[in-house]
Amino acid sequence: MNKTPLTVRGAELLKAELQRLKSEDRPQVIAAIAEARAHGDLKENAEYHAAREQQGFIEGRIKELEAKLSNAQIIDVTSLNAGGKVVFGATVELMDLDSDTEVTYQIVGDDEADIKQGLISVNSPIARALIGKHEGDDIHFSAPGGEKHFEILAVHYR
Structure with a gap:
């Protein structure tokens, strides 16, 4: 079974x-x-039936979290030194070449992804386009909303 990448922060949230x-x-x-x-x-x-149903949800979530944590490959982003290369866990500053706006994303595991907080899944189209690229590179990819164009301004490992 393949290990699922997870940042230290993401693992701590799941454990909590x-x-x-x-x-x-x-x-x-x-x-x-x-x-x-x-x-x-x-x-x-x-009341009894509602409580039993709630118990089922709780037990199911406990099993799900235990499985995710046992199958996780926890990656400490702060120990990475990829020399400006975009890797899992990196925080990437981008310039949207279509709208001339700057955005910042961190590439995280599927369970941690939250676009409102700037956390994108490693399996998302933008993350797949970013992985392996360097500062200064332009990326082009197909997103559900159409073709997107970005320039990588900076890569941080924090």
């Missing part, structure tokens, strides 16, 4: 969510089930 689910959410839903069970007839007890 896993810890919260195990130490806070799981005990709360167990208590809610016990309380609903105390009300008697379970067949017509909506």
